[in-house]
Amino acid sequence: MEFLELARQRYSVRSYKSVPVENEKLQAVLEAARVAPTACNLQPFRFIVIHTKGKEEELRCVYGEPWFTQAPIVICACAVPSQSWARQDGMNYCHVDVTIAMDHLILAATELGLGTCWIGAFNPEEAQKILRLPNDVEPIAFTPLGYPDDQPGHRHKSRKSIDELVRYEHW
16 A cells, blocks of 8 residues: 555544454554654653453543443553653653654554554543553553444545645745
8 A cells, every 4th residue: 555545544443343453463563663763763652552351441531432442452652751862952852753653553553454543632640540650651642453343434534735734945
C-alpha cells in the first residue's frame, strides 16, 4: 500500500471486535514505533501494552468511553523527559518524539488491518496510578488496538486545503 493511501485509510475506530490481536501483529506495530526517528536518536519513550480483559473497570477510570476497553489491547505511550534531547532554549523534545513513535504505531496498525484511536483526553493522574508509572514518566497518549467493528465511512474527515496550511519562504 502506498503511504498516502495508508494515511487516508486510517481513522479513529470507536468500536472493536473481541478477536485477539496476533502477537506477530502486536510486535510489528511496536517495532514500527521503535524505529521512529527521535531527536539525537535518544528514544525517550516507553510503551505499556495492557491486555484489557479483566481490567475494564480500572481502565475506565483512565478514559470513560465504553469502546475504550472493547479492544483486546490498550497501549499507553509515555515520555521520559530526563532521557530526551533539549533545544538550546530549553524546549524538551520528548513529547515530539513520543508523538512520532505513536504515529508510526498507529499507521503500522492500519496497514495490518487493526484499528486504533488516538486518545489524549484521559485522566493522567489515574493513568499514573493504575500503570504504576515512576514520577519521572509522563503518560502522553493512549490507543485501543484491535480489529474494527465499524466502518470508516461513517465519519467524514474534513481537512483544510494545502493553501491554508502551507506557506513558502515566509509566513
